[in-house]
Amino acid sequence: MPAPLRTFQDSRKEMPSKDTPLNEWDLIKALSREFGPAPPGVILGIGDDCAALAGNGPDCLLWTIDTLVEGVHFDLAYTSLAQLGWKSLTVNLSDIAAMGGEPRQALLSLGWPPARDRRGALSFAAGLAQAAREYGVAVIGGDIVASPGGLIVTVTLTGRVPAGQMLRRAGAHIGDLIFVTGPLGEAAAGLEILRQGLDLPPELQEALTEAQLRPRPHLRAGRLLAQEGLATALIDTSDGIATDLYHICQASGVGARLPAAAVPVSPRVKAAAPHLGRDPLDLALFGGEDYLLLFTCPPEVAGRLPESFSRAGLAAPCPLGRIVAGDRVVLLTPAGDVDISGQGFDHFRLDPGPDVQ
Amino acid sequence: MPAPLRTFQDSRKEMPSKDTPLNEWDLIKALSREFGPAPPGVILGIGDDCAALAGNGPDCLLWTIDTLVEGVHFDLAYTSLAQLGWKSLTVNLSDIAAMGGEPRQALLSLGWPPARDRRGALSFAAGLAQAAREYGVAVIGGDIVASPGGLIVTVTLTGRVPAGQMLRRAGAHIGDLIFVTGPLGEAAAGLEILRQGLDLPPELQEALTEAQLRPRPHLRAGRLLAQEGLATALIDTSDGIATDLYHICQASGVGARLPAAAVPVSPRVKAAAPHLGRDPLDLALFGGEDYLLLFTCPPEVAGRLPESFSRAGLAAPCPLGRIVAGDRVVLLTPAGDVDISGQGFDHFRLDPGPDVQ
Known part of the structure; x- marks a missing residue:
């Protein structure tokens, strides 16, 4: 999950008290309850870097999604659209890396402000395609919508990892x-x-x-x-x-x-x-x-x-x-x-x- | 792909001339060129309701993504958050239906305005969960980010279809x-x-x-x-x-x-x-x-x-x-x-x- 454009010194001032309900983690837990337990075939549901699904073969299918929002996760004053394209894929790739996996395919959903020259979307795509080539990912589909605010980029990515090798957040032992x-x-x-x-x-x-x-x-x-x-x-x-x-x-x-x-x-x-x-x-x-x-x-x-x-x-x-x-x-x-x-x-x-x- | 909040009478006024470069379809084609041909194992890339991947068994894996943006695809003045939750899954389900497939699992990426009461996210999730139960989908993960503009909802969904049964946009014949x-x-x-x-x-x-x-x-x-x-x-x-x-x-x-x-x-x-x-x-x-x-x-x-x-x-x-x-x-x-x-x-x-x- 990519970090917003802020640093600790800013955020510390705004840290909620322990009584503040529904911070991000509370909300993720509450959503997770709402969506109920994952059915058989889902090896890993809400709460890790990727979800993981049983495949027909020896591999698990890893699956992740990340959204980058203009003014939150990036600022086009100092980020080129090509750099943004690169980053929008690589932050997802990092989630696959965090399970010990290899990436495979991606879908892109791009929210583009109608007033902005849409040729910029091609620079964005060139940066994303460069990262895709470098890391062996195929971009195989997606969605383009208008965004009345800033640019919105969502990438969803699959990967593979042999079932017995998958690494999770859980598993650390005292003394490690x-x-x-x-x-x-x-x-x-x-x-x-x-x-x-x-x-x-x-x-x-x-x-x-x-x-x-x-x-x-x-x-x-x-x-x-x-x-x-x-x-x-x-x-x-x-x-x-x-x-x-x-x-x-x-x-x-x-x-x-x-x-x-x-x-x-x-x-x-x-x-x-x-x-x-x-x-x-x-x-x-x-x-x-x-x-x-x-x-x-x-x-x-x-x-x-x-x-x-x-x-x-x-x-x-x-x-x-x-x-x-x-x-x-x-x-x-x-x-x-x-x-x-x-x-x-x-x-x-x-x-x-x-x-x- | 969900339609924005507009109707033909509005849009007709704004139809670009044929010379206007890079309308949505031009852009999709241009992006598709940028991303290059899909590798083996990808049965269907950019340009249909879903992408389709070869599975290890007799089924294809279908995969789709859709983003709904406040003020473009929905207006909370007359859409409840629960209705929005329902719709954000069902518009994706319709893409699986359009390949002849059965839906399986979903990931949710939610862009929530920080100033808005985040308990609303639970109403949204309840509506989404209701659709998930009704159509047999498991919501197994996702991402929550801040959105400085309005609410942004992206759902990505997988489905299955026996490889020989998959229906595409291509295939219509003269006389059909x-x-x-x-x-x-x-x-x-x-x-x-x-x-x-x-x-x-x-x-x-x-x-x-x-x-x-x-x-x-x-x-x-x-x-x-x-x-x-x-x-x-x-x-x-x-x-x-x-x-x-x-x-x-x-x-x-x-x-x-x-x-x-x-x-x-x-x-x-x-x-x-x-x-x-x-x-x-x-x-x-x-x-x-x-x-x-x-x-x-x-x-x-x-x-x-x-x-x-x-x-x-x-x-x-x-x-x-x-x-x-x-x-x-x-x-x-x-x-x-x-x-x-x-x-x-x-x-x-x-x-x-x-x-x-």
Whole structure:
């Protein structure tokens, strides 16, 4: 699920009290009750990165959908339509990666403002098609509607994973180690650069804005973890790891502890942070949209990770902390422990609604 | 594809000249070129009611997506959230019906305005869940995002059809007869009643507004046509039959002739038309949203239709005209022949854009 255009510092101000009913997760739970239990043949229903269906063969069919809304998830002032096309597919691809799967086919539903030159839709499609070619996806249909507000893009994507290999959010055990497949915070730093219109040294500017505008889903890492049975739980880092890790904890019935000093903040984010006026750790923990994979791994398996990843031509995953008993995600800082469970954003809370506060 | 909130009389004023590039169909063709040919395993790509994928067994997997946008496809001034929930699933179900298929699972992507009470999402879900139960669909996942404009609903749906039975838009032959599975114009008349805030005699008021607000996709008729091999081409009536029939003609490389006197205008529409200030034939041909099935049938098979439908507990389909050589849909009127090919709406043309006229 892609993160809206906001960062933790904004969202923290609007965090609802525990009594506020129907935040995003409450609502998802309430909807899930309304829709009832999934019938046989549905291996995985509401509540993971993808739904999963039994196939006739040895593979599960994975299935996901994501909507990007102009002014919420993207701003065309600093995102080209081709970049948006790329991103609208790759955020879905990241959901397939987060199950250990391989992507297959996509449908596109495009809400286009009638007053806007519709030739722009071809630039959008070119970017989407580029991502489709790069990741072996076929775009095989869809829907075009008028949108009286801004641009709306919905992509739905299928994938496959051998049934015995599928990785879920549930499955983390007490004592497991926590890893992430890359350094954190680059996409959020890139967003700040773009929003503030900053001009940083080229090597920072380009890498960080690319991280925001052209995410590269970690499909090969996801397949590796699934094939070699290296992970117990898996999710992608779309909402910020404080939230993404909390999802793993909730689904698995465990807690997590992260030493602040061990959080793999990207060196580029550290270098850029003074220019951005932002705390690099904040960007890393709460910024979101890195579209890396966050996973848990038994200690006796963790030693195999560097070699397995290296054999596959991938950088070794970064250690982040440990799964513990409880139900909270706790950051260990020199000033004491801080509960960061689920901090990041609620997808509804762009503006405080009438029933908030 | 659901029709926007407009009727032919509005849209006709805005019909672009033939030189206007990139109307909806041009754009779909251009996008299709951008995305390239579908790979093996994809039986049907862009350009029909559903995409179709080869399964491991004897069935094809059907797959469709539809987006409904507030102010374009629905108006909450006269549509309850529960009715919207119902309709957001049933318009997709109609696409499965239009392939002769049976629906299976759905994902929901809901764009909710943050300032609006999110408990309304539960009413919406209740309506969607009611349709899901009635038609045997499992809602197994989705996505919730903030929408800075109005409500946005996207549903994606899968279905199954035995590979040898699947019915497409292509397949109509010269000499085939054209049928529709019910009388035309009720949903468009219902929309006029709601938009104009009219109060008609109860038997008209209720039936016509229900036709608009709670469409009932003709899944059983679609399965019957497919199972018994009764149809050569099939589509659902979402955009108005002048457009829907034109889609069959374009896909099949044929033309069609409809005697105006034979068009099965709903008697309720005829009765309501004076109150609406609308021509009943206009509503029937161009109004859209009836979500019936429009199909072609060889003359030697047409005689079996009434008995087959009756055995299945369904009303006999209504004859509409005949497939001929050419590439136009022509209405035969006492005043002469009128080319109505593709008239109805272009989904982009809610407002004339800057590159129109």
